[in-house]
Amino acid sequence: MEGRTMEQTRLHRGRLIDHIQLVVRDLAASEGFYRAVMAVLEIPVMGTDQGNFLADERVVSAADSPTAAGALTGRHHLAFQAKDRAAVDAFFGAALAHGGRDNGAPGLRAYHPEHYAAFVLAPDGNNIEAVYQGEAKRSARSVTIEVQARRPRRAPSLMPAPGSGRTAPVLPMARPFGGPAPGARGDPVGWRAATPSPTRPRPAGHRFRGRGCS
Numbered sequence: 001m002e003g004r005t006m007e008q009t010r011l012h013r014g015r016l017i018d019h020i021q022l023v024v025r026d027l028a029a030s031e032g033f034y035r036a037v038m039a040v041l042e043i044p045v046m047g048t049d050q051g052n053f054l055a056d057e058r059v060v061s062a063a064d065s066p067t068a069a070g071a072l073t074g075r076h077h078l079a080f081q082a083k084d085r086a087a088v089d090a091f092f093g094a095a096l097a098h099g100g101r102d103n104g105a106p107g108l109r110a111y112h113p114e115h116y117a118a119f120v121l122a123p124d125g126n127n128i129e130a131v132y133q134g135e136a137k138r139s140a141r142s143v144t145i146e147v148q149a150r151r152p153r154r155a156p157s158l159m160p161a162p163g164s165g166r167t168a169p170v171l172p173m174a175r176p177f178g179g180p181a182p183g184a185r186g187d188p189v190g191w192r193a194a195t196p197s198p199t200r201p202r203p204a205g206h207r208f209r210g211r212g213c214s
Contacts, residue, residue, distance in 0.1 A: 011136075014143035019057045023073045024124040027051065027062040029099055033123050034060060036098040040090045041080055041130065056142075072124070079129040085116045091130035092118035099123045 024030045031053050035045045038055050047053045051065030058078065061068040082088045089106045095118075096102060104119030114134025122128050 017057050019059055020076075020078065021059040021061060021068070021073070022076065022124070022126060023061050023063055023065075023068045023071065025063070025072060026123060027053075027060070027065075029123040030060050033095065033098045033100055036094045037080075037091050037100075037128070037130070040094045041082060041087060043080075075125050075127065077127040077129065079117070079131050082130045082132045085132050088116055088118050088130045088132050092120065095120040095122075095128070100128070103127055104129075 022030075031045075031047070034053070034055060038045050043055050045053055045055045050067055052059055052061035052067050054060075059067070063070055063072055080091075082091060085106070092106050100120035100122060103121045104117070106118040107116065109115045109117050112133075115131060116134075117129050117131040119127060119129050
């Protein structure tokens with residue numbers, strides 16, 4: 001990075017972080033807070049029936065949610081992208097109006113000359129930032145991933161569907177040991193040859209020869 005200006009730097013977003021999960025003490029208070037600030041940043045929030053809610057890569061869960069390990073996460077600093085300075089200002093106002101605490105009013109920060117940000121503490125103490133990094137050309141507004149729902153595979157059924165008019169197939173049966181060969185005279189049903197098994201009849205006088213047998 002040395003010797004480069006911001007105009008010469010290409011930043012990658014959307015290929016490293018899959019998701020970030022926060023486990024909070026009061027899910028309702030957190031959901032009210034995040035819905036307010038996400039609306040300002042034009043990011044939809046999706047609730048679930050598993051004790052959590054989502055906004056893009058960020059997941060917020062209650063401690064007793066099946067998606068959490070039962071313990072609260074520590075304090076984190078998360079920075080959300082804003083489209084301009086006005087969005088940063090609006091974020092700060094919405095956060096304070098919905099349970100957030102002032103942790104740094106909107107203004108320029110020392111990270112670089114265009115870093116305009118505001119900081120608030122969310123209801124669970126996380127340090128939440130909204131930042132506008134200045135004018136930049138984006139390759140896309142966001143990365144989209146389309147996932148097809150996977151249905152469990154069913155084993156094929158040998159029984160015909162009701163009303164199909166078809167009959168169930170007749171499966172071949174193993175012939176008793178020592179019985180007629182398949183298709184031989186006296187074998188009207190076509191027994192299939194099979195190896196001897198202790199569960200099948202054996203010829204009179206048959207004895208196993210091997211370890212542990214006499």
